[in-house]
Amino acid sequence: MKIAMVGSGYVGLVSGACFADFGHEVVCIDKDESKIALLHKGIMPIYEPGLDALVENNVKAGRLSFTTSLADGIKGASAIFIAVGTPSRRGDGHADLTYVYAVAREVGESLANDAVIVTKSTVPVGTGDEVERIIAESGTPHRFAVVSNPEFLREGAAIGDFKRPDRIVIGAEDEFGRGIMREVYRPLFLNESPILFTSRRSSELIKYAANAFLATKITFINEMADLCEKVGADVQDVSRGIGMDGRIGSKFLHAGPGYGGSCFPKDTLALLKTAEDYDSPTRIVEAVVKVNDSRKRAMGRRVVDALGGPDAARGKKAALLGLTFKPNTDDMRDSPSIAIALTLKDAGVDVTAYDPEGMDLAAPLMPDVVMADDPYSAIEGADAVVIVTEWDAFRALDLERVKELAKAPVMVDLRNIYSPQDMRAAGFTYVSVGRS
Numbered sequence: 001m002k003i004a005m006v007g008s009g010y011v012g013l014v015s016g017a018c019f020a021d022f023g024h025e026v027v028c029i030d031k032d033e034s035k036i037a038l039l040h041k042g043i044m045p046i047y048e049p050g051l052d053a054l055v056e057n058n059v060k061a062g063r064l065s066f067t068t069s070l071a072d073g074i075k076g077a078s079a080i081f082i083a084v085g086t087p088s089r090r091g092d093g094h095a096d097l098t099y100v101y102a103v104a105r106e107v108g109e110s111l112a113n114d115a116v117i118v119t120k121s122t123v124p125v126g127t128g129d130e131v132e133r134i135i136a137e138s139g140t141p142h143r144f145a146v147v148s149n150p151e152f153l154r155e156g157a158a159i160g161d162f163k164r165p166d167r168i169v170i171g172a173e174d175e176f177g178r179g180i181m182r183e184v185y186r187p188l189f190l191n192e193s194p195i196l197f198t199s200r201r202s203s204e205l206i207k208y209a210a211n212a213f214l215a216t217k218i219t220f221i222n223e224m225a226d227l228c229e230k231v232g233a234d235v236q237d238v239s240r241g242i243g244m245d246g247r248i249g250s251k252f253l254h255a256g257p258g259y260g261g262s263c264f265p266k267d268t269l270a271l272l273k274t275a276e277d278y279d280s281p282t283r284i285v286e287a288v289v290k291v292n293d294s295r296k297r298a299m300g301r302r303v304v305d306a307l308g309g310p311d312a313a314r315g316k317k318a319a320l321l322g323l324t325f326k327p328n329t330d331d332m333r334d335s336p337s338i339a340i341a342l343t344l345k346d347a348g349v350d351v352t353a354y355d356p357e358g359m360d361l362a363a364p365l366m367p368d369v370v371m372a373d374d375p376y377s378a379i380e381g382a383d384a385v386v387i388v389t390e391w392d393a394f395r396a397l398d399l400e401r402v403k404e405l406a407k408a409p410v411m412v413d414l415r416n417i418y419s420p421q422d423m424r425a426a427g428f429t430y431v432s433v434g435r436s
C-alpha cells in the first residue's frame with residue numbers, strides 16, 4: 001500500500017519510517033525545503049535513537065522517499081496522513097490548527113484517487129469534521145474518508161512505541177475508512193497489537209484524555225513527594241506501594257521536577273480550552289497545570305536553599321547536569337531546566353550546564369548559562385551539582401572526582417538517581433525529591 005505522510009517532523013518522520021519498515025511504500029512530504037534536503041542526504045532533522053538507521057535502510061530498500069511537493073507525494077496513496085504541528089495558539093492556549101487546515105485544503109485540491117485522510121496530529125474534538133468539510137468543499141470527484149488516528153509515541157522511545165504499541169486507536173465514521181486503516185496497520189495486527197475502533201470524536205478526545213491523565217499521575221506523585229518530605233516518608237516506596245495495585249499501575253509515578261516537553265504542557269492547555277468552550281470544566285486538569293507550573297520554579301528555589309538560602313546563594317555557582325525535558329532527546333520545549341535556570345539567575349547564582357544532546361537548543365533559551373564540554377567541566381568550581389535530567393551519563397558519575405572538582409560536595413538530585421545513603425557515605429550533602 002502507498003502511504004503519504006504530510007509533515008516530516010517528529011511524528012511524521014518516525015511514523016513514516018516505521019510504516020516503510022513494515023513494507024509499505026511511504027512518501028514523507030514537507031514544505032520545508034531545507035528539511036527535505038537534509039533527509040535526502042541521510043541527515044535527521046531531529047534526534048531520536050535508531051531513526052537514522054531506520055530511515056537509511058528503508059530509503060535503500062526503495063520504500064521510503066521524501067518530497068516537498070504535496071501533489072506529487074499523495075498521488076496513488078490510499079492513506080494520506082496529516083502529521084503537521086498543532087502548537088499552542090498564542091494568547092488562549094487553543095491548539096493552532098492553521099497548518100492542519102491548510103494541508104486539508106491542499107489535499108482536497110490535489111487528490112488524484114480515492115483515499116483516506118488520517119489526522120495524526122493532536123487535534124481538538126471536532127477537527128476531523130472540519131477537515132472533512134474543507135476537503136468536500138474542494139469538489140473532489142474522488143471518494144474519501146477522514147479518520148482520526150492519534151499517536152502515543154514518547155520521544156526517545158518512539159520507534160519501540162510505534163512498533164509495539166499498547167493499542168492503536170482509530171476513529172472512523174464509515175467502513176471505507178476502517179477498511180483502509182486495517183490494511184495500514186495489518187503488520188501490527190499480526191503482532192497482536194490491540195486495535196480500538198471508535199467514533200472520530202472519541203478518538204480525538206482519547207489522545208487528550210490520555211496525556212492529561214498521565215500528566216495528572218505525575219503531578220499527583222510530585223505532590224505526594226512534597227508530603228513525603230514533610231512527614232518523613234520515601235516517595236519511591238510510596239510509588240512502588242501504590243503502583244503494585246493493578247488498578248493504579250506503576251508507570252508515570254516517578255517524582256521529579258515537573259513534566260515538560262512538547263506534549264503534556266500543550267495538550268493539557270488545549271483540553272482546558274475545549275472544556276471551557278463546551279462549558280464542561282475539568283477542574284482536576286486545571287489544578288494539574290497550575291501545580292506543575294509552580295513546581296518548576298520551586299525546584300530552582302530548592303537549589304537556592306541547598307546553596308544556603310537567598311543571601312548566601314548570591315554569587316555562588318550551580319552546575320546543571322541535563323537540560324532537555326527528559327533523556328534521549330534534544331527537545332527543550334517547556335523543560336523544567338528553563339524555569340530552574342531563570343530562578344537561579346534571579347537569585348544571583350552563576351550557572352554552568354552540560355547536556356549530551358540539548359545544549360544547542362538550550363543556549364538561546366538561557367543566555368546567561370555557560371555551556372560546558374562535559375559534566376566534569378561543568379562541575380568545576382561549583383557550589384552545588386544539580387541533576388535536572390536523568391541521562392544515563394549522569395547515573396554513575398565518579399563521585400571522588402566530583403568532590404575534587406566542586407567547591408563544595410553538595411548535590412541536588414531532582415530525579416532521584418542516587419541513593420541518599422550512598423551519597424551521604426560518599427561525603428555529600430545530598431538533597432533529592434520526596435525522600436527525607
Ligand code: UGA
Binds near residue numbers: 256258
Ligand atoms: C508523551 C506521552 O508519554 C506519549 O504517549 C505521547 O504520545 C506524547 O506525549 C505526545 O503526545 O506526543 P513525551 O512528551 O515524549 O510523551 O514524554 P514522556 O516520556 O511522557 O515524558 C513527559 C514528561 O513527564 C517529561 O518531562 C518526564 O520527565 C516527565 N515524567 C514522566 C515524570 O516526571 N515522571 C514520570 O514518571 C514520567
